[in-house]
Amino acid sequence: xxxxxxxxxxxxxxxxxxxxxxxxxxxxxxxxxxxxxxxxxxxxxxxxxxxxxxxxxxxxxxxxxxxxxxxxxxxxxxxxxxxxxxxxxxxxxxxxxxxxxxxxxxxxxxxxxxxxxxxxxxxxxxxxxxxxxxxxxxxxxxxxxxxxxxxxxxxxxxxxxxxxxxxxxxxxxxxxxxxxxxxxxxxxxxxxxxxxxxxxxxxxxxxxxx
Numbered sequence: 001x002x003x004x005x006x007x008x009x010x011x012x013x014x015x016x017x018x019x020x021x022x023x024x025x026x027x028x029x030x031x032x033x034x035x036x037x038x039x040x041x042x043x044x045x046x047x048x049x050x051x052x053x054x055x056x057x058x059x060x061x062x063x064x065x066x067x068x069x070x071x072x073x074x075x076x077x078x079x080x081x082x083x084x085x086x087x088x089x090x091x092x093x094x095x096x097x098x099x100x101x102x103x104x105x106x107x108x109x110x111x112x113x114x115x116x117x118x119x120x121x122x123x124x125x126x127x128x129x130x131x132x133x134x135x136x137x138x139x140x141x142x143x144x145x146x147x148x149x150x151x152x153x154x155x156x157x158x159x160x161x162x163x164x165x166x167x168x169x170x171x172x173x174x175x176x177x178x179x180x181x182x183x184x185x186x187x188x189x190x191x192x193x194x195x196x197x198x199x200x201x202x203x204x205x206x207x208x209x210x
Contacts, residue, residue: 003117004036004064008043015044015051028052028210030132035059035145035176038136039123045134046126053133053208055201058142058176061150061157063122068097074143078185124157127166134166135204137197139174143184167204171197 011031019026030053033041038059045054060067072093076086097119103109104116136154138147147170154162162168171194173180178197179188 002114004039004043004121007040008047011040011044012048012051015048030054032057033059036064038145039064039121042123042130042134043126045132046128046130049131051132053135054130055135055137055204057137058139058145058178059136060145061123061127061136061153063120065097065119066149067145068119069094070146070149071144074146074184078143127154127157131165133208135201136166136168137200138168138170139176139178139194140170140172141174141181141184141186142176144176169200169204171200 011033015029015031018024018029029051031041031044031051032055033039034057036059038056041054041056042059045051062070069090072090073086076089081089097115100112100115101119102116104112104114107113108116136150138145138150140147151168151170154166154168171178173182174194174197175181175184175188175191177188178194179191180194181188181191
């Protein structure tokens with residue numbers, strides 16, 4: 001099933017398969033995903049408490065619809081849009097999303113079908129029940145998954161009391177792919193991978209006993 005929940009089920013099937021290998025520590029299998037994969041790993045960990053941990057690389061905590069519109073906002077701002085021009089652009093993008101969902105509901109074809117199944121996906125329920133340790137690695141200059149928007153949503157989900165098992169770190173000066181840039185509008189081509197990302201990831205895994 002081509003949905004976040006369906007992909008989470010596929011991921012858990014992979015976890016179960018990996019556990020059949022004799023060299024694997026079956027009690028300490030975790031999952032990690034990037035971007036939309038962040039929704040998938042949180043969903044899987046929420047549904048299956050035997051998943052030891054999850055890591056969300058630049059993964060959202062907002063709905064897919066909210067994240068899609070936020071993508072468009074940052075794109076427009078990088079193109080210099082503001083005021084009425086920006087509002088008109090975002091209104092058109094909202095209508096485009098609604099049209100895509102409508103076509104998907106009627107035809108279930110390709111990305112239209114994917115949008116119809118997933119556009120209103122909300123990770124809230126999974127996050128509220130997940131018990132295993134989880135790490136959200138957001139990026140300061142990410143124009144696709146805004147760190148501010150998604151940290152605010154995580155706080156809102158838990159009324160300002162995010163549980164201790166969920167950690168959030170914003171990697172300085174990084175893009176969606178963790179390349180080092182000075183601002184979200186700067187091209188990341190030929191830029192270096194963030195060394196901070198590797199350090200933070202290693203430190204968190206060490207804290208978890210790995």
